[in-house]
Amino acid sequence: MVARSSVLLPCLLCLLFLSLSSASPPPPSTVCIVGSGISGASLAHFLRKYTPSPSPIAGIRIFERNAVVGGRMATVNIGGETFEAGASIIHPKNYHVSNFTSLLKLKRRLGDDNDDSDSLGVWDGKRFVVKTLRSDSKLPFMNKFVPLINSVKLFWRYGFSLLRMQSFVQTMLNNFLKYYESSDSRPVFSRVEDMLKWSGLYNLTCRTLEEELIGAGLSSLLIQELVTVITRINYGQSVQMSGLAGAVSLAGSGGGLWAVEGGNWQMAAGLINSSDVELHLNEEIQSVSHLGTYYELNSTKGNSYECQVMAFATPLDELNIRFDPPISAPERKLQHTYTTFIRGLLNPAYFGLRTVTEVPDLVGTLEDPNIPFSCIAVLKKHSREEMTYKMFSRKPLDDALLDQVFSTRKQTIRIDWAAYPHYKAPEAFAPFILDDWHMYYINAFESAASAMETGAVSAENMARLILSRLSTEPYPSFSTVKNSAFGSNEDYLHTDL
Numbered sequence: 001m002v003a004r005s006s007v008l009l010p011c012l013l014c015l016l017f018l019s020l021s022s023a024s025p026p027p028p029s030t031v032c033i034v035g036s037g038i039s040g041a042s043l044a045h046f047l048r049k050y051t052p053s054p055s056p057i058a059g060i061r062i063f064e065r066n067a068v069v070g071g072r073m074a075t076v077n078i079g080g081e082t083f084e085a086g087a088s089i090i091h092p093k094n095y096h097v098s099n100f101t102s103l104l105k106l107k108r109r110l111g112d113d114n115d116d117s118d119s120l121g122v123w124d125g126k127r128f129v130v131k132t133l134r135s136d137s138k139l140p141f142m143n144k145f146v147p148l149i150n151s152v153k154l155f156w157r158y159g160f161s162l163l164r165m166q167s168f169v170q171t172m173l174n175n176f177l178k179y180y181e182s183s184d185s186r187p188v189f190s191r192v193e194d195m196l197k198w199s200g201l202y203n204l205t206c207r208t209l210e211e212e213l214i215g216a217g218l219s220s221l222l223i224q225e226l227v228t229v230i231t232r233i234n235y236g237q238s239v240q241m242s243g244l245a246g247a248v249s250l251a252g253s254g255g256g257l258w259a260v261e262g263g264n265w266q267m268a269a270g271l272i273n274s275s276d277v278e279l280h281l282n283e284e285i286q287s288v289s290h291l292g293t294y295y296e297l298n299s300t301k302g303n304s305y306e307c308q309v310m311a312f313a314t315p316l317d318e319l320n321i322r323f324d325p326p327i328s329a330p331e332r333k334l335q336h337t338y339t340t341f342i343r344g345l346l347n348p349a350y351f352g353l354r355t356v357t358e359v360p361d362l363v364g365t366l367e368d369p370n371i372p373f374s375c376i377a378v379l380k381k382h383s384r385e386e387m388t389y390k391m392f393s394r395k396p397l398d399d400a401l402l403d404q405v406f407s408t409r410k411q412t413i414r415i416d417w418a419a420y421p422h423y424k425a426p427e428a429f430a431p432f433i434l435d436d437w438h439m440y441y442i443n444a445f446e447s448a449a450s451a452m453e454t455g456a457v458s459a460e461n462m463a464r465l466i467l468s469r470l471s472t473e474p475y476p477s478f479s480t481v482k483n484s485a486f487g488s489n490e491d492y493l494h495t496d497l
């Protein structure tokens with residue numbers, strides 16, 4: 001009897017110890033984020049914001065292959081002045097980026113591409129089929145009168161279809177607002193499809209924008225002209241793009257659009273700076289291997305890092321990262337947008353006009369393969385003879401063409417952006433969780449619509465998903481860092497492209 005209890009007691013103690021140790025909090029994890037654009041920066045911010053105490057996160061590393069943070073939020077310097085080169089405008093209902101701006105005490109200004117006094121022209125390759133008036137008169141009453149005339153002009157051409165378009169966009173926006181509901185009532189989504197279905201937006205990704213708009217009662221004239229101009233400007237694509245991205249693009253043509261004074265990239269910089277992140281600039285991640293209890297990341301600098309959680313905050317479509325074991329995601333093509341900045345003066349003769357003042361401030365174009373650009377916008381009027389322009393096109397614009405479109409060109413800067421997904425209905429979505437462990441993909445949501453705000457919305461959900469999965473499915477081992485220790489990251493700089 002005595003001998004038996006002497007065997008049982010250690011066993012019971014052992015069981016007690018095991019049950020106590022399984023109740024103790026799991027060891028904290030290192031989170032590695034690839035990409036320092038708005039998605040990566042927002043993920044770091046929301047992970048810190050939502051993390052419980054004691055924190056399940058040991059540290060956050062962000063890897064950025066470029067020398068600066070911000071990704072597709074970048075500025076360009078032309079003639080000594082700075083302009084947005086990528087993401088430029090923010091919708092008034094983009095609440096996450098609006099909150100970031102306030103939190104970081106950044107200033108707002110009207111977006112580059114959005115000045116209510118600007119005139120719009122719809123160019124069909126031979127003539128302007130629509131042309132609105134410019135309201136930059138010195139007489140204040142004229143400035144009130146001209147928008148009214150423009151509205152009447154547009155109503156005369158497109159009729160009630162304009163109101164139906166507004167209501168189509170409003171419905172989409174109302175559904176999108178559900179993503180700002182309290183996290184008490186808002187689920188955490190592990191699939192893009194579920195996130196879109198919950199807000200009522202999924203069906204819009206199943207049909208083309210054109211099909212959706214015909215269904216909403218819009219005239220084909222409005223779809224082939226104004227709507228086409230907008231989708232070509234905002235996504236470089238036609239109305240054959242999927243309906244949700246198309247609706248987001250239409251929302252981006254409304255009033256009240258704004259940008260961060262000095263550059264939208266400052267949102268990423270500020271969020272990273274305030275989220276206790278170890279930032280690795282000029283360090284491209286080349287391979288990711290899952291080694292049982294952690295991921296090993298290898299970079300172009302020859303460094304290796306161990307992370308229990310890793311998140312991609314960049315589209316994977318044009319990247320050459322080696323995955324072991326391999327991951328799979330539906331094929332997605334990116335739409336390249338060639339952005340050309342010119343300081344000089346347009347040639348009115350190219351448009352069959354006599355003076356440059358007759359050329360609208362924003363020239364949008366119709367879907368015709370013979371038209372070599374999607375749009376030309378005046379960014380700044382320096383004098384009557386000199387302005388800064390931004391052009392978007394689907395192919396690079398060579399000097400011979402630019403010399404026809406412009407009478408003078410003092411400076412030209414060209415940027416080739418792998419800009420956003422090429423949208424096609426029905427959309428197929430990559431998973432938010434790329435494997436069975438802790439590898440996450442924020443930009444899976446970009447197949448719904450690409451914008452600074454959609455990046456932030458996806459990152460917010462991702463932060464909650466990571467934290468909730470860490471609390472239920474943690475890795476057993478502590479993080480170990482091979483090549484560098486966590487430290488300060490005061491010294492990253494921003495430079496213009």
Ligand SMILES: Cc1cc2nc3c(=O)[nH]c(=O)nc-3n(C[C@H](O)[C@H](O)[C@H](O)COP(=O)(O)OP(=O)(O)OC[C@H]3O[C@@H](n4cnc5c(N)ncnc54)[C@H](O)[C@@H]3O)c2cc1C
Pocket residue numbers: 034035036037038039040063064065066069070071072073085086087088089090283284285286313314315319321337339417418419420443450451452453455
């Ligand atoms: C010309 C243009 C105009 C646009 N206009 C608007 C607009 O007006 N309003 C709007 O809201 N949105 C606009 N967008 C879309 C918007 O820019 C994007 O949706 C958003 O910025 C995407 O942010 P992100 O952080 O997801 O990706 P990104 O900004 O692309 O960031 C990804 C980062 O990851 C880095 N990276 C990639 N691979 C690696 C690697 N292997 N290792 C390390 N780092 C890596 C990249 O260098 C990059 O910095 C526009 C985009 C373009 C191109």
